[in-house]
Amino acid sequence: MAIWYDEVHNDSTRFGCKLTKTLFVGQSDFQKVAVVETEALGRALLLDDLWMCAEGEEKTYHELIVHPALTTAPRIERVLIIGGGDGGTAREVLRHPEVRHVDMVEVDGMVVEACKEHLPSVGTAWGDPRLHVRIDDGIKFVAEATVPYDVVIVDGSDPVGPAVGLFNETFYRNCARLLADHGVFVTQSESPNVHREVHLDMVRTLGKVFPKVHPYYDTISIYPGGTWSWIWASKGTNPHEPVLERVARLEDVTDVYNLEMHHGVFAVPNAIKRALRSS
Ligand code: SPD
Numbered sequence: 001m002a003i004w005y006d007e008v009h010n011d012s013t014r015f016g017c018k019l020t021k022t023l024f025v026g027q028s029d030f031q032k033v034a035v036v037e038t039e040a041l042g043r044a045l046l047l048d049d050l051w052m053c054a055e056g057e058e059k060t061y062h063e064l065i066v067h068p069a070l071t072t073a074p075r076i077e078r079v080l081i082i083g084g085g086d087g088g089t090a091r092e093v094l095r096h097p098e099v100r101h102v103d104m105v106e107v108d109g110m111v112v113e114a115c116k117e118h119l120p121s122v123g124t125a126w127g128d129p130r131l132h133v134r135i136d137d138g139i140k141f142v143a144e145a146t147v148p149y150d151v152v153i154v155d156g157s158d159p160v161g162p163a164v165g166l167f168n169e170t171f172y173r174n175c176a177r178l179l180a181d182h183g184v185f186v187t188q189s190e191s192p193n194v195h196r197e198v199h200l201d202m203v204r205t206l207g208k209v210f211p212k213v214h215p216y217y218d219t220i221s222i223y224p225g226g227t228w229s230w231i232w233a234s235k236g237t238n239p240h241e242p243v244l245e246r247v248a249r250l251e252d253v254t255d256v257y258n259l260e261m262h263h264g265v266f267a268v269p270n271a272i273k274r275a276l277r278s279s
Helices: 058-070 088-093 109-118 138-144 161-166 169-178 196-209 244-250 259-264 270-277
Strands: 003-008 014-027 032-038 042-047 050-054 078-083 101-106 131-135 149-155 179-188 212-219 227-234
Touching: 014 050, 014 109, 032 109, 042 109, 050 058, 058 088, 058 149, 058 179, 058 212, 058 227, 058 244, 058 259, 078 088, 078 138, 078 161, 088 101, 088 149, 101 109, 101 138, 109 131, 138 161, 138 169, 149 169, 169 179, 169 196, 179 196, 196 212, 196 227, 196 270, 244 259
Parallel strands: 078 101, 078 149, 101 131, 149 179
Antiparallel strands: 003 014, 014 032, 032 042, 042 050, 179 227, 212 227
16 A cells, blocks of 8 residues: 655645655654655655655755855855755755855754765765864854854754744844855745745844845745745845856756746745735
8 A cells, every 4th residue: 555645734735745665764852854765756854744855856945045145145155054954955055166165054963864874866065075064053053153154044944843943033133143244144934825924924024134135936846835935135235136157157057046047036926025015
């Protein structure tokens, strides 16, 4: 009999895949960590039974959490990733030769170890000498660190469990403090449909911290609602002036990101514009 795993989104929707194998299941100090093999999308990581990434469609998420920021920040030598334990975000950051030093601060060492062993096609840059992985609390790290970064990327999970502290004003203010004046901040910001209020609240809260705040959107089938969002923010840098040479270099290696996508993903649906105007 086929085994399916469904992530239940609410009382009326769920997303499921047929599983062919369970490769790893463990309970860390923070969450349940599982890597499974699915018939349709290859190997996939689940945290606390929520789909985090799947080989067959992780490119959209990882390319889009990285390249809109890495092509618009004027300098990109030092990059901080909070979370990102599967290694996909680091892989995309390290495609840029201008990047000299990446600190990746992931709270859960079990996620990194499970992904290194069972999801090697996602984290293909673990051996890059520019990447410095610290197993530590990212919230504490941004509160205490002092050396500024050109780009800060928050690749956390949903606002439950260990990631809950990645969704508040204090955390964003610490990220802004750690960001160079020309720098760019980006965070994943949940489903604009299923988690509409969480998403709007993130845009509003970041608006109290950064002068420029731009949500952006694309399709990811394994996440609730099938549409996902990220928020690009800066102290003055413009999201619509990417360095064209960096964008052009990516076009032979990325599956999704290119110049047209860069501008297109920043189109904000009317209902979200109205909700933001009225708050
Ligand atoms: N509901 C899923 C939210 C996932 C956000 N992060 C995914 C991690 C991939 N590196």
